[in-house]
Amino acid sequence: MALDKQTILGLAEHLETCELQARDTLKITDEHPSMDWDDAYAIQDEILRRKLARGARLIGLKAGLTSHAKMKQMGVDTPVFGFLVDSFSVPEGAEVKMKELIHPKVEPEIAFVLKRALKGPGCHIGAVLAATDFVLPGIEVIDSRYRDFKFDLKSVVADNTSAARFVVGGRAMRPDQIDMRTLGVVMERNGEVVSIGAGAAVLGHPAAAVAALANHLGRRGQEIPAGTVILSGGVTEAISVEPGDHVSLRIQHLGSVSLHFA
Numbered sequence: 001m002a003l004d005k006q007t008i009l010g011l012a013e014h015l016e017t018c019e020l021q022a023r024d025t026l027k028i029t030d031e032h033p034s035m036d037w038d039d040a041y042a043i044q045d046e047i048l049r050r051k052l053a054r055g056a057r058l059i060g061l062k063a064g065l066t067s068h069a070k071m072k073q074m075g076v077d078t079p080v081f082g083f084l085v086d087s088f089s090v091p092e093g094a095e096v097k098m099k100e101l102i103h104p105k106v107e108p109e110i111a112f113v114l115k116r117a118l119k120g121p122g123c124h125i126g127a128v129l130a131a132t133d134f135v136l137p138g139i140e141v142i143d144s145r146y147r148d149f150k151f152d153l154k155s156v157v158a159d160n161t162s163a164a165r166f167v168v169g170g171r172a173m174r175p176d177q178i179d180m181r182t183l184g185v186v187m188e189r190n191g192e193v194v195s196i197g198a199g200a201a202v203l204g205h206p207a208a209a210v211a212a213l214a215n216h217l218g219r220r221g222q223e224i225p226a227g228t229v230i231l232s233g234g235v236t237e238a239i240s241v242e243p244g245d246h247v248s249l250r251i252q253h254l255g256s257v258s259l260h261f262a
């Protein structure tokens with residue numbers, strides 16, 4: 001750790017306030033260039049602690065920057081991990097209020113729900129499939145608190161990997177019923193196709209993103225609990241939305257899920 005406790009608490013408060021007030025900020029490494037990975041995750045952990053202290057429930061986890069399209073879009077080269085609390089969850093077809101957000105973008109994702117806990121290190125695709133109850137289509141709404149989505153990896157980790165809202169729905173499929181690599185993914189905004197992809201865009205197999213998450217947590221002595229919903233990462237690059245936009249995602253065999261931006 002390069003930052004002291006007081007600085008970590010202060011940065012967590014700053015980033016969470018930006019989130020809650022829908023205000024942007026410069027990336028925090030500009031002022032704290034020595035910040036390391038442990039500091040970045042400690043800031044994220046403190047944001048979670050603040051939310052739990054106010055009564056939020058931890059309901060899920062996410063992997064981000066797991067596809068080449070996303071890595072290229074953001075100019076980075078490794079996955080990052082974050083958390084999902086109940087206030088991020090939006091019902092299928094619901095309205096997302098634009099004025100609660102800064103500059104939201106949507107991503108098509110494959111969501112996993114676990115029936116058994118997963119613990120790294122050494123977690124692999126096989127272990128993930130054995131522990132998965134079912135998968136679902138999910139739209140993640142990301143909203144970096146950094147001006148113009150300009151950040152480096154440590155800053156985005158501290159900012160809980162831009163997590164803001166998400167919806168899951170469609171048709172739940174058991175992992176033995178489908179080949180996740182070849183699932184076709186089509187996302188539309190106002191009826192126009194804006195992104196197309198296949199499951200394999202996510203680290204070759206979306207379950208590999210869940211394994212990477214379990215291994216990341218394992219290094220910190222944590223596991224993914226049973227029942228957790230996990231967003232495995234955007235299949236394609238993220239798409240900006242504006243008030244009035246309607247976004248729908250269809251994934252082969254998994255049905256569709258949608259959101260409206262008001």
Ligand code: OOG
Binds near residue numbers: 064066074142161234
């Ligand atoms: C970071 C979050 C990326 C994904 O699915 O790749 C992410 C960002 O691009 O703001 O959630």
Ligand code: MG
Binds near residue numbers: 064107140233
């Ligand atoms: Mg995402």
